[in-house]
Amino acid sequence: EVQLVESGGGLVQPGGSLRLSCAASGFIFSSYSMNWVRQAPGKGLEWVSSISSSSNTINYADSVKGRFTVSRDNAKNSLFLQMNSLRDEDTAVYYCAKIDRHYFDCWGQGTLVTVSS
């Protein structure tokens, strides 16, 4: 069974940093692109970042470019999101999602990031 489990969320002050992790199991992690998608409280879905299977191709939403860094460790079946210079508007549930045929076919349960003083 494909499983994605996020961790690392929490309360952080504006300007602070946080590192999210996503542990993958049940599929050949190194063969798939992975993504982060977020959802602000009561709002819709926003794609954040994408990383190819070998980390050769990385993309970011303009809203996080220069502040967030995505990475992966294929040996440990893990995906990461380093978030710096956090703002109030970064408050959201962050999901990691597996890509298949360019669509998000499997999602984690999400981890909540709250940016507040």
Next chain:
Amino acid sequence: EIVLTQSPATLSLSPGERATLSCRASQSVSNYVAWYQQKPGQAPRLLIYDASNRATGIPARFSGSGSGTDFTLSISSLEPEDFAVYYCQQRDNWPITFGQGTRLEIE
């Protein structure tokens, strides 16, 4: 950036009725559209990809159609578990974008 506009924002129907949800793109996205269902407190679930293909395990009452700029998700006969929020998503151009969602509620 391609903007996806979903309509209506809220759709009120009864179990057994047919639901039709719309997604319009600000420019052509070919057939590169997916639909997701999200229930409260849960992650989204992929329903339809490439406009009309059902994802693994999705019941046949869900169907998708469209190409270019206009797309439709249809649910032929609503079951109680179908009442949720539905999002469309395009992958034709970076950045990947989602519609704002349609809330399907019980009338």
